Amino acid sequence: MADxxxxxxxxxxxxxSPGVYKFRDEHRRVIYVGKAKNLRQRLANYFQDLAGLHPxxxxxxxxxxxxxxxxxxxxxxxxQLEYSWIKEFDPRFNVKxxxxxxxxYLAVTLNEEFPRVQVMRGAKKKGVRxxxxxxxxxxxxxxxxxxxxxxxxxxxxxxxxxxxxxxxxPCLLGYIGKCSAPCVGRVTPEEHRExxxxxCDFMAGRTGTYIRRxxxxxxxxxxxxxxxxxxxxxxxxxxxxxxxxxxxxxLADATDADLIAVAEDExxxxxxxxxxxxxxxxxxxxxxxxxxxxxxxSGLVEHALQQLYGEESGDAVPKExxxxxxxxxxxxVSQWLADRRGSQVSLRIPQRGxxxxxxxxxxxxxxxxxxxxxxxxxxxxxxxxxxxxxIAEALGLDTAPxxxxxxxxxxxxxxxxxxxxxxxxxxxxxxxxxxxFQIKGFEGQDDxxxxxxxxxxxxxxYLQEKxxxxxxxxxxxxxxxxxxxxxxxxxxxxPDAVPADGSAPADGESREDDGRPKRFxxxxxxxxxxxxxxxxxxxxxxxxxxxxxDIAVCGLAKRLEEVWLPDDDDPVVLPRSSEGLYLxxxxxxxxxxxxxxxxxxxRAKRIRSSPLDAVAGLGDTRKxxxxxxxxxxxxxxxxxxxxxxxxxxxxxxxxxxxxxALAAAAPAAPAVNTATGEIMEEDDGGSTT
Numbered sequence: 193m194a195d196x197x198x199x200x201x202x203x204x205x206x207x208x209s210p211g212v213y214k215f216r217d218e219h220r221r222v223i224y225v226g227k228a229k230n231l232r233q234r235l236a237n238y239f240q241d242l243a244g245l246h247p248x249x250x251x252x253x254x255x256x257x258x259x260x261x262x263x264x265x266x267x268x269x270x271x272q273l274e275y276s277w278i279k280e281f282d283p284r285f286n287v288k289x290x291x292x293x294x295x296x297y298l299a300v301t302l303n304e305e306f307p308r309v310q311v312m313r314g315a316k317k318k319g320v321r322x323x324x325x326x327x328x329x330x331x332x333x334x335x336x337x338x339x340x341x342x343x344x345x346x347x348x349x350x351x352x353x354x355x356x357x358x359x360x361x362p363c364l365l366g367y368i369g370k371c372s373a374p375c376v377g378r379v380t381p382e383e384h385r386e387x388x389x390x391x392c393d394f395m396a397g398r399t400g401t402y403i404r405r406x407x408x409x410x411x412x413x414x415x416x417x418x419x420x421x422x423x424x425x426x427x428x429x430x431x432x433x434x435x436x437x438x439x440x441x442x443l444a445d446a447t448d449a450d451l452i453a454v455a456e457d458e459x460x461x462x463x464x465x466x467x468x469x470x471x472x473x474x475x476x477x478x479x480x481x482x483x484x485x486x487x488x489x490s491g492l493v494e495h496a497l498q499q500l501y502g503e504e505s506g507d508a509v510p511k512e513x514x515x516x517x518x519x520x521x522x523x524x525v526s527q528w529l530a531d532r533r534g535s536q537v538s539l540r541i542p543q544r545g546x547x548x549x550x551x552x553x554x555x556x557x558x559x560x561x562x563x564x565x566x567x568x569x570x571x572x573x574x575x576x577x578x579x580x581x582x583i584a585e586a587l588g589l590d591t592a593p594x595x596x597x598x599x600x601x602x603x604x605x606x607x608x609x610x611x612x613x614x615x616x617x618x619x620x621x622x623x624x625x626x627x628x629f630q631i632k633g634f635e636g637q638d639d640x641x642x643x644x645x646x647x648x649x650x651x652x653x654y655l656q657e658k659x660x661x662x663x664x665x666x667x668x669x670x671x672x673x674x675x676x677x678x679x680x681x682x683x684x685x686x687p688d689a690v691p692a693d694g695s696a697p698a699d700g701e702s703r704e705d706d707g708r709p710k711r712f713x714x715x716x717x718x719x720x721x722x723x724x725x726x727x728x729x730x731x732x733x734x735x736x737x738x739x740x741x742d743i744a745v746c747g748l749a750k751r752l753e754e755v756w757l758p759d760d761d762d763p764v765v766l767p768r769s770s771e772g773l774y775l776x777x778x779x780x781x782x783x784x785x786x787x788x789x790x791x792x793x794x795r796a797k798r799i800r801s802s803p804l805d806a807v808a809g810l811g812d813t814r815k816x817x818x819x820x821x822x823x824x825x826x827x828x829x830x831x832x833x834x835x836x837x838x839x840x841x842x843x844x845x846x847x848x849x850x851x852x853a854l855a856a857a858a859p860a861a862p863a864v865n866t867a868t869g870e871i872m873e874e875d876d877g878g879s880t881t
Contacts (some may be wrong), residue, residue, distance in 0.1 A: 196253045200239045206232040211263040212273045214257035214281070222281035224252050224485070227270040229521065231261050246486035247753060253284045268531065275498045285485050287461075287495045294606070297475075298323040298332045299346070300392055305381055306353070306374045307388035309336055309345045316503065323395045323474060338431045340370040342402070343391040346384065347371065385686035394432070396469060396507070403432055424857040447471055449512035450500070451542075451551055454492050455558035458750075459483060459777060462562035462839050463496045466554050469510075478561045482768060494519035501532055508531035514542050514551060564780075575771055576619030582772030586764050587757065589744055593718035594618055598779045599650075599731070601631075601642045602787035608795045609637070611646040612787035615716075616779050628790045640726045647719070647734035654715055655738060715743055722780050724749040724763075731757040748780045806855045807846070814841050818850070829854040 211231045215224040228234030238245075238253050245253065264270050278286055299312035302372045309330050316322060336347065346353065348363055348371070356362050356375040366373035374384040394402055410425035427739075451466045460482055467475035479496070487495070501509050509532050519525045522539060529537040542548040580592035596616045603609040609631040615622040633645045644776025721727045728747035735743060746764075747756040754763035755776065766773035804815045804825070821839045822828040828836070828850070836847035 196239050199258045206235055207263055208232040209263050209269050210270045211261050211268050213261040217255055218257040222283050223256055224283050224285040225274055225277045227274040229267055249486045267521055268527045271524055275502045287481050287485055287487055300388055306346050306384055309347050323391050341431045342428045343387050344370055344372040345388050345391050376807045378875055448510045449514055450510050451514045451517055451554045453554040453558040454489055455562040461492050462558050464554050464558040464561055480565050489517040490519050491515055505532050514547060578769035579619055579775040582770055586766055587746055588754045595716045596718045596779055597716040598720040598783040600644055600783035600787040601639045602791040608791055609642055610791045612783050614783045614786055626786055640730045641729045643721055644730040644734045647731045651738050651740055719743050719745045719768055720779055721747045722783055723747050723762045728756045728758055748776050807849045
């Protein structure tokens with residue numbers, strides 16, 4: 193790990209003009225490429241105090257051993273050079289999108305004497321006109337089959353074409369009228385190329401001209417009583433209309449545009465692109481990337497634009513590109529796109545109307561793509577096994593941790609402090625065993641103390657379950673049962689943790705005497721806490737106080753994504769591509785989600801609280817009946833016990849409890865609005881308004 197100060201250039205050496213810079217490691221490999229409007233200001237940001245850098249930036253500058261730069265004349269040139277270097281050097285710390293599949297295109301080989309219509313994948317070739325991408329190859333073949341009635345362009349391979357020319361007999365498509373058979377000279381090369389050009393024009397969205405021309409010819413043939421020709425033209429029109437129906441109209445003004453949406457979390461990002469031509473969605477594609485550099489949504493959009501249009505030119509770059517966030521230098525990116533297209537390109541964020549509505553759809557697709565990517569990655573058995581093995585190796589465990597428990601603390605400025613416990617077995621979440629806790633040992637904000645309390649309560653219950661099942665041994669010198677290991681000090685109360693979903697246990701799971709599942713009967717092989725050294729030390733101390741020494745403990749610090757072990761001064765750094773790190777992050781993020789969901793629900797319940805909540809045995813139905821009968825809590829407080837008994841379902845004992853609870857919760861004095869002097873009345877729920 194290098195010290196950035198060892199290779200930091202002198203401020204006077206760095207120019208203040210636009211340019212592109214490269215960070216290299218000790219082996220002279222390029223690990224990061226970036227561009228800047230002012231090289232001196234941008235590079236100075238990398239050589240500040242390491243503690244102030246983003247974790248990903250810190251990792252990059254400590255991996256690098258040198259930095260160099262190239263000055264350019266304009267920001268557009270910087271953008272072009274940055275893209276070229278990223279393609280050439282493939283830097284490990286640059287965001288690189290990867291296709292979640294190889295998308296098929298409908299291609300017309302205009303670079304051949306007799307252009308051919310076919311399905312193509314992979315890198316684009318010069319002189320070939322592409323349409324798409326499509327989600328499935330069969331969708332292309334269906335469209336082509338319909339259009340060959342009107343545009344009978346060659347679709348056969350070179351071998352079939354040469355064989356037909358040698359024998360003088362066309363293939364089957366030539367006999368049934370779905371190929372103009374240039375192989376046997378039925379049409380000249382010029383006539384066949386005109387058919388191919390018409391095919392391309394129709395696919396590019398210029399559909400109205402051909403349909404109107406065919407309809408005109410159909411009417412003329414009918415007037416001349418050439419009914420067979422008119423029927424054939426009618427079928428051609430229907431075929432073209434069916435081909436058009438396969439791509440729905442989304443923009444009424446026949447817009448040519450690409451819509452780009454981004455879905456991201458702390459670790460990964462998914463990009464979805466809808467290609468709209470002639471107001472219709474002609475193609476869709478998506479990418480997924482690891483966020484290996486410190487980049488926000490605008491940066492992700494800029495990288496997506498570079499990858500999407502870096503090799504394109506002409507009409508492949510649309511007139512309009514709609515994005516969720518503008519790049520850092522939108523004018524430079526717009527000019528770069530315009531240079532590639534050869535005319536002006538509008539790069540903007542849709543604000544209203546159909547385009548904004550369609551952007552919502554693209555964004556939804558991006559969210560689903562990111563979720564599907566994570567689900568596939570998590571559900572793969574081989575990947576999960578490799579993740580558990582990597583965790584065991586990194587933490588020095590004897591065996592893979594088949595059961596992992598993770599704890600997280602959540603609160604809002606010290607109020608409503610709660611904790612969560614999530615369980616993963618074989619790398620998969622066991623939501624039926626999730627638990628949540630209320631912190632009761634103290635008040636205020638202290639994550640370390642809260643973590644100690646939660647771990648203590650969870651494993652005290654575990655020891656209690658061991659006692660119930662007879663796993664502890666009785667000894668003559670002891671006054672009570674003690675475990676086979678170190679003695680346990682202090683009482684063993686049952687925590688107030690509750691199941692996450694109230695679901696029934698799986699078959700074969702240990703149960704209480706009354707048939708309910710044992711809540712804390714199984715210990716984990718690995719205990720993970722959300723936090724760094726202080727939280728890990730608190731968890732380890734809680735286990736030591738209980739005499740438990742066979743459970744591994746670690747913490748995952750969110751800021752740097754480092755794994756901390758007890759009593760270690762330095763963290764364990766897992767590679768960014770590690771499946772073990774990905775699993776630990778999933779466990780940590782799930783614990784955080786579960787904790788904050790409980791904390792928000794608890795806070796919302798407290799805000800909606802009413803004095804009637806203190807009445808034991810009074811459910812929501814009878815509370816609503818009381819409020820409906822009297823109109824408000826204030827009027828209910830003024831009612832006598834006999835008047836309360838008049839409410840259906842309310843007996844005298846309940847009425848007395850209601851009266852006592854309301855009297856105890858009565859305000860000492862009416863609330864007054866200090867601005868107006870107005871006495872503030874209570875609303876129906878019992879809170880002041």
